[in-house]
Amino acid sequence: MRGRGGIAAFRQRCGARGPGKPTVGAGALRRYDALVPATVIVGAQWGDEGKGKIVDLLAQESDLVCRYQGGPNAGHTIVVGDETYKIRQIPSGIVGGVASAIGAGCVVDPAVLIGELDDLEARGHTTRGLVFVSGNAHLIMPWHVALDGARERKLGNLQIGTTRRGIGPAYADKATRIGIRVQDLLDPKILRQKVELAAGEKNIWLERVYGLERFAAEEVVDATLRHAERLAPYVADTSLLVDHALRDGKRVLFEGAQGTLLDLDHGTYPFVTSSSPIAAGAAVSFGIGPQRIDEVLGVSKAYVTRVGEGPFPSEITGAAQERVRTLGGEFGTVTGRERRCGWLDLVALRFAVRVNGVTSLALTKLDVLSEFAEIPVCVRYRLPDGTETVDFPAHQSDFHHCAPVFEVLRGWECALDGDALPPNADAYVGFVSAALGVPVSLVGTGAGREAVLTLDAHAA
Ligand code: GDP
Secondary structure (H helix, E strand, O other), X not given: OEEEOOHHHHHHHOOOXXXXXXXXXXXXXXXXXXXXXXXXXXXXXXXXXXXXXXXXXXXXXXXXXXXXXEOOOOOEEEEEOOEEEEEOOOOHHHHHOOEEEEOOOEEEOHHHXXXXXXXXXXXXXXXXXXXXXXXXXXXXXXXXXXHHHHHHHHHHHHOOOOOOOOHHHHHHHHHOOOOOEHHHHHXXXXXXXXXXXXXXXXXXXXXXXXXXXXXXXXXHHHHHXXXXXXXXXXXXXXXXXXXXXXXXXXXXXXXXXOOHHHOXXXXXXXXXXXXXXXXXXXXXXXXXXXXXXXXXXXXXXXXXXXXXXXXXXXXXXXXXXXXXXXXXXXXXXXOOOEOEEEEOEHHHHHHHHHHHOOOEEEEEOHHHHOOOOEEEEEEEEEOOOOOEEOOOOOOHHHHHHOEEEEEEEEOOOOOOOOOOOOHHHHHHHHHHHHHHOOOEEEEEOOOOOOOEEEEOOOOO
């Protein structure tokens, strides 16, 4: 019924077509029906779903891994033998020698990117010709980092809880059209003009609103030009790159950071990230038509976590929350901050299935629930007017004031270390799949990189 690993089998189970050569005649239109899978991996909750492990697994079977949003605010720790890599900006597939692209929808901190390239090269990895950065991606400038920290400090209790790496302010400048793009690195004259313009405006904010030091435009230009020299060989047209890869029958994996409920448009605003983690973000970021994405793999924990403030209907009450937190190691990787823990919320997950067009789910950290005799699952929300819904409330006030309706499933109370799930764990996965109408194709059964079961699709 199931086995470990086997991503080719996973893709087949998802209905994926095998590699095929596009038919190309002189001057003829290339045919789309011969394309092979383009798969998006998307966080289906509030981030921290354990995407890194799933991405690593699928990256090994891919020809090109594409990061489509965010900046150095997400990242993975990759352990290969005795070597540990911490990668935040480049898709982690690069460690295994897989070509990696950073799309137009990302923001790039040049110093962080150069640090990662240097580290990889120092350890014997090739990066030239394997790492590609969209010329349309925006640069995180020093004032973005300064403003991010200053704004969070000023907001005090109302702070968003950003990682203070300048990502939100860089996206804000992109929207107000004073951003500086990766391709500006290739033209010193344009770069100087843009830096002077942006610095003039940002310095007013820094000085007058936050009482901080000004940035000297000339110094920023010099530092940025030094970065330019190092990064120039990596700047690429990533839309064309992906288009050619798909036409050539390559397997392309799109990797999202954060998660659906942190999406700028569709998430629980304002406690969201400043970009679009939802699956459609991959098409936007890489400039490909949405129909070219074949599969959307939603990654969800078998329970839920949320960092910081905001409504959380399925939050666990009593000692069980601490138990889940400890068993799941639910503390921020950088901050050490406790994550709030809740039982699986099928209303929120149904929303994620809908807005992403999820074609199958990876349910991670199922092992964390192994000690519980009974496992509540939130199946509906009760709204303030007494009605109940299986669909995520469209209005924030309903979400703020709704109460969870739980169904209690029986636990399995044994380790998940076999090649098959114990019956009650299997029933738990089947319940989730049936409620959402999508197959669960992968299940996380332990912290180790290899602790993943591939399932025959739990029929939706
Ligand atoms: P991301 O932030 O969503 O990319 O999550 P990561 O892949 O970096 O995983 C976060 C942590 O969860 C790591 O310490 C993983 O070892 C751990 N983890 C991932 N999957 C599982 C699982 O199935 N079971 C357990 N117990 N831990 C897991």
